Amino acid sequence: MGARRGRQIVVRDYADDAIGPEHFEMVVAEVRGLEEGEVLVRNWWTSVDPGMRLRLRPDPPAGYFPQFKLGEPLDGVLTVGEVIESRAEGFSPGDVVWHPFGWRELSIVAADVNYMNGVARLQVLDMDGVEPQHYLGALGSMGLTAYAGLSMVGALSGGETVWVSAAAGAVGSLAVQFALRSGNRVVASAGSSAKVAWLESLGATAFNWRSTSVAEGLAQAAPEGIDVYFDNVGGGHLEAALAALRPGGRVALCGSVSEYESAPMGPANLFQATAKELTLRGFRGSLHLDLLPEMQSEVRSMVKDGSLVYEESIYDGLERAPEAMSDMLAGRSMGKVLVRI
Ligand SMILES: NC(=O)c1ccc[n+]([C@@H]2O[C@H](COP(=O)([O-])OP(=O)(O)OC[C@H]3O[C@@H](n4cnc5c(N)ncnc54)[C@H](OP(=O)(O)O)[C@@H]3O)[C@@H](O)[C@H]2O)c1
Known part of the structure; x- marks a missing residue:
């Protein structure tokens, strides 16, 4: 041969x-x-x-x-x-x-x-x-990243307001659904009206960051502020989150896609983390393999009961x-x- x-x-x-x-x-x-x-x-x-x-x-x-x-x-x-x-x-x-x-x-x-x-x-x-x-x-590193990030900042217990950016993407759409399933109120931002409509159909309050300023979109979606920010975007999105987080709020630093093809951009208001005793937690899904079986079993049950929208x-x-x-x-x-x- x-x-x-x-x-x-x-x-x-x-x-x-x-x-x-x-x-x-x-x-x-x-x-x-x-x-x-x-x-x-x-x-x-x-x-x-x-x-x-x-x-x-x-x-x-x-x-x-x-x-x-x-x-x-x-x-x-x-x-x-x-x-x-x-x-x-x-x-x-x-x-x-x-x-x-x-x-x-x-x-x-x-x-x-x-x-x-x-x-x-x-x-x-x-x-x-x-x-x-x-x-x-969902059953691999995207699901693991969404699950581990929420878990790292204690957002799988429910009852809080969680903002997810790049929410119609691979990690974001899973983070939105895991956070909703855990009993949170979820704010979701994405870059088109079709994405916003999809996120609203999942049960999130969504806004289009490309057609309004992030700060305004966030203020309308969560006038009382947010408890947790799942950050896929970095830069101006992270800055808006630091301003909107309530005292003791937490951020899961998943990625900063807005800076991958440009110079780093911020945030300019990091002192908000001190002022409000915020926790900013960077993490990598691949370093939390211990959570993979738990996440996969969660996803399989969502696939079986038809609740995972993928x-x-x-x-x-x-x-x-x-x-x-x-x-x-x-x-x-x-x-x-x-x-x-
Ligand atoms: N920590 C980890 O272990 C880990 C693992 C996997 C992924 N990640 C990170 O998670 C994030 C999402 O990854 P993914 O695979 O799920 O990708 P994705 O969200 O499916 O695709 C990227 C999306 O980012 C949005 N975007 C691009 N440029 C932007 C900008 N300048 N401002 C705001 N949004 C912008 C776009 O959505 P819109 O049209 O909605 O703007 C785009 O569709 C990335 O930051 C990635 O690096 C981290």
């Missing part, structure tokens, strides 16, 4: 401002034979996340997942596919697995490595009642992954952004 070959996207250039297809290149690579302990996976679905954008900056933040390498495929991107060859105990052809070698058709994966803090360790996925791509969203923006064809990334960062996607390979 001749050597297998597979298409993969490699990084051509880093970008300071808007990223686009010109920063990537499609190449065909020969796939080497397997060593003991490895499997070969034919990938079905691969992820597109804002955090990847940070790793494509010339100056990526220290302490986070490493910068992607120029001329190399993107290692450290959750991906789901089917094992087609195995030299690893416990894995057989036909198993549906997740792993971190994304944006390519074929991946060689070692079975015993704790990739990406362990969240992307090769794992056979339980397909009972769910679709494979759900493991890149949106996906699907791009067909590996070659569309760069376009999917630009669309997501520009707010043209809804729910989890996925590439079907």
Whole structure:
């Protein structure tokens, strides 16, 4: 049998401002034979996340997942596919697995490595009642991030007002639904009227941050202030939250997507944290793997009782992954952004 070959996207250039297809290149690579302990996976679905954008900056933040390498495929991107060859105990052809070698058709994966803090360790996925791509969203690191963030700031006990920004996105839409299910009042902000209508249909009070100022939208949605802010955006959104939080309020610092393609922007009123004894808690979903089984069981029960409302923006064809990334960062996607390979 001749050597297998597979298409993969490699990084051509880093970008300071808007990223686009010109920063990537499609190449065909020969796939080497397997060593003991490895499997070969034919990938079905691969992820597109804002955090990847940070790793494509010339100056990526220290302490986070490493910068992607120029001329190399993107290692450290959750991906789901089917094992087609195995030299690893416990894995057989036909198993549906997740792993971190994304944006390519074929991946060689070692079975015993704790990739990406362990969240992307090769794992056979339980397909009972769910679709494979759900493991890149609600049942995977997006669900874990939403759940861990709310849990870190004690927002799963209910009875409070919780604001979620970028609320129609992958993490945001799950944070909204977990917070509502826990008995909170939820304020949700997003960047289009269609997103706002969707969030209101879930039970949140929503506003469009692109058509009103964030401070005004927030004041109208929560005139009494907020107890918790789940921050996906940073910058001006975080500044508005610091102003609107009640004494003793908490912030789950999930991400700051407004700053991924520009210089850092704020907030200018950090003293509010002192004045009101606020808690600002940064966190990474992948460092709270202990919460994964609890989150997955919560999501499965929501899938079973029909209460999980789950949106996906699907791009067909590996070659569309760069376009999917630009669309997501520009707010043209809804729910989890996925590439079907
Ligand atoms: N801490 C962790 O472990 C962890 C893990 C995963 C993700 N994250 C973070 O969570 C956040 C959401 O990630 P996601 O995967 O769910 O992405 P997403 O929300 O599905 O997509 C990003 C969204 O951000 C919004 N946005 C873009 N530029 C913006 C701007 N300048 N101001 C306000 N909103 C802007 C857009 O929505 P609108 O149209 O609504 O503006 C866009 O659709 C990101 O900050 C990401 O880095 C953190």
